[in-house]
Amino acid sequence: xxxxxxxxxxxxxxxxxxxxxxxxxxxxxxVVLEVIARYFFNISxxxxxxxxEYMLLYITFLSGAWLLRHNGHVSIDIINFxxxxxxxxxxxxxxxxxxxxxxxxxxxxxxxVTVDAYERNATSTTPLRTLQVYIxxxxxxGSFVLLLEFMRQLFIANDIKxxx
Numbered sequence: 001x002x003x004x005x006x007x008x009x010x011x012x013x014x015x016x017x018x019x020x021x022x023x024x025x026x027x028x029x030x031v032v033l034e035v036i037a038r039y040f041f042n043i044s045x046x047x048x049x050x051x052x053e054y055m056l057l058y059i060t061f062l063s064g065a066w067l068l069r070h071n072g073h074v075s076i077d078i079i080n081f082x083x084x085x086x087x088x089x090x091x092x093x094x095x096x097x098x099x100x101x102x103x104x105x106x107x108x109x110x111x112x113v114t115v116d117a118y119e120r121n122a123t124s125t126t127p128l129r130t131l132q133v134y135i136x137x138x139x140x141x142g143s144f145v146l147l148l149e150f151m152r153q154l155f156i157a158n159d160i161k162x163x164x
Contacts, residue, residue, distance in 0.1 A: 006152070009152065012065075017063050019062050020066075027052050030052065031048065054130070068149045068153065092153070092157040100151060118133040
């Protein structure tokens with residue numbers, strides 16, 4: 001059961017990470033297109049700035065769990081070098097617990113904001129009038145996957161502790 005859940009979480013994180021990568025590529029090409037169109041043809045695309053802002057939010061929440069799984073987040077390695085294995089375990093558990101706590105808050109409040117935007121049919125104040133529910137919904141979704149990854153990190157830390 002745990003193996004299947006781990007594989008499923010890995011697959012979800014991989015799909016999210018690939019999607020984030022594709023969004024980065026699309027963002028890059030759209031900005032280049034905007035610059036070229038503005039410089040050479042004096043044409044500006046109204047959607048480029050707004051949608052690139054939204055893509056930055058999506059990229060953050062889509063890639064966070066995958067990055068955590070691969071230990072890609074910023075950390076202070078020098079502390080791990082000078083402290084013992086036992087203290088290292090304590091630091092990993094504390095980091096995982098803080099992450100779990102923060103992701104629970106983000107899932108909860110992100111869901112409230114998303115539901116509120118849906119019920120009010122809220123749109124952006126820009127000329128594009130983008131429905132905000134599509135912008136906000138990535139926050140609870142990405143935070144939930146991050147929550148699951150922090151829980152896995154906690155179990156990994158405990159598994160390493162029990163083996164030593």
